[in-house]
Amino acid sequence: MLELTKVSKLFNPGTPDEKIALMDINLQLNPGDFVTVIGSNGAGKSTLMNIISGVMKPDIGEVRINSETIHHHPEHTRSRWIGRVFQDPMAGTAPRMTIEENLTMAFKRGQRRGLSWGATAKRRVIFKEQLRRLGIGLENRMSAKVGLLSGGERQALSLLMATFTKPQILLLDEHTAALDPARAELITKITDEIVREMKLTTLMVTHNMEQAIRLGNRLIMMDKGRIILDIPQERKAGLTVAQLLGEFERISGQQLSDDRIMLG
Numbered sequence: 001m002l003e004l005t006k007v008s009k010l011f012n013p014g015t016p017d018e019k020i021a022l023m024d025i026n027l028q029l030n031p032g033d034f035v036t037v038i039g040s041n042g043a044g045k046s047t048l049m050n051i052i053s054g055v056m057k058p059d060i061g062e063v064r065i066n067s068e069t070i071h072h073h074p075e076h077t078r079s080r081w082i083g084r085v086f087q088d089p090m091a092g093t094a095p096r097m098t099i100e101e102n103l104t105m106a107f108k109r110g111q112r113r114g115l116s117w118g119a120t121a122k123r124r125v126i127f128k129e130q131l132r133r134l135g136i137g138l139e140n141r142m143s144a145k146v147g148l149l150s151g152g153e154r155q156a157l158s159l160l161m162a163t164f165t166k167p168q169i170l171l172l173d174e175h176t177a178a179l180d181p182a183r184a185e186l187i188t189k190i191t192d193e194i195v196r197e198m199k200l201t202t203l204m205v206t207h208n209m210e211q212a213i214r215l216g217n218r219l220i221m222m223d224k225g226r227i228i229l230d231i232p233q234e235r236k237a238g239l240t241v242a243q244l245l246g247e248f249e250r251i252s253g254q255q256l257s258d259d260r261i262m263l264g
């Protein structure tokens, strides 16, 4: 499904500001894998997401989706296969457009994948149905401008738009971090439901340790540009936050330094 082979990325190479963002990353996701990603500050989590989504190119190494190398595809063509939700609720939607117009945009992206839902009226019924699944009443506000929605409502809509046409890969980049705890929990619940129902292959970066353990079927821990721990479902199921932090210390020889860390 998604395969990274020997991917490395350095910033400012050969200068005093040289930073290793990713070093020799090998990662393979199987169809339907829901992988949570945690790590210390500057571990390379965002760079990993940026390289998969095509915002950045690796210095060396390969990224493949369904065995096809995707380096030569720019970000906008990769959006046919990759859905992404960012931390910033403003990032995934167009604020001056209505909910319906935003969904139409997401729908049109998917059309190239062979979707055809015909007339506008039929599409509107489908949009309403999809919005109702979120359980926050957006189906009754289809003509509202998205800029008027709360952060949580916008993240729910972003999530729906990113998954509308079943992407091959879903990237969630700390997508609940900017929300208050109640909204973050709601978006987490909706995420879990959508990912499970649609069986989406998903990578989710989070600073919430408890969430990283609770969600998904696999957990990856990063430090200094490397994957230092890859925990499968069987081991993840009984894991506690204290054990997870202990594992980090044991392998990296230091405490997990993350100024946004949440233990639960």
Ligand SMILES: Nc1ncnc2c1ncn2[C@@H]1O[C@H](COP(=O)(O)OP(=O)(O)OP(=O)(O)O)[C@@H](O)[C@H]1O
Pocket: 011, 012, 019, 020, 021, 039, 040, 041, 042, 043, 044, 045, 046, 047, 048
């Ligand atoms: N555009 C850039 N220019 C220079 N250095 C960069 C750039 N982007 C990232 N880095 C550096 O690369 C390393 C990895 O950064 P990255 O943002 O991927 O880490 P992260 O795990 O997402 O961190 P955090 O959790 O703190 O957001 C860090 O040392 C960072 O300072």
